[in-house]
Amino acid sequence: MASKLTSLKKVPWLLVFELARLTHGHLMDHTSPAERRRVMDLVRRSKGDPRKLTARERDELRAIAAKLDVKQLASALSPSVMRHRLRK
Numbered sequence: 001m002a003s004k005l006t007s008l009k010k011v012p013w014l015l016v017f018e019l020a021r022l023t024h025g026h027l028m029d030h031t032s033p034a035e036r037r038r039v040m041d042l043v044r045r046s047k048g049d050p051r052k053l054t055a056r057e058r059d060e061l062r063a064i065a066a067k068l069d070v071k072q073l074a075s076a077l078s079p080s081v082m083r084h085r086l087r088k
Helices: 002-009 013-030 033-046 055-066 070-087
Strands: none
Touching: 013 070, 033 055
16 A cells, blocks of 8 residues: 555656646637537547447547647647656
8 A cells, every 4th residue: 555655646746737737728729618528428428438439429539639739739748748857
């Protein structure tokens, strides 16, 4: 039990929070509320297993994911990660 607590303490929680905040903002900027609701519905219903979705539902998820600008998200996240690495 003690080793689990020790490893949890080593997690850079501020970095995790910052990355989550930036990712959330990116998702809010690039998807509509209806799209976010639909994604949540599909993920809940499939319990995170894409094999439980129909081909049409998987295509729908791909179309929504294609709206995300992954390069922009990566460039927004990289300074936070680099600052953390430099502090070590």
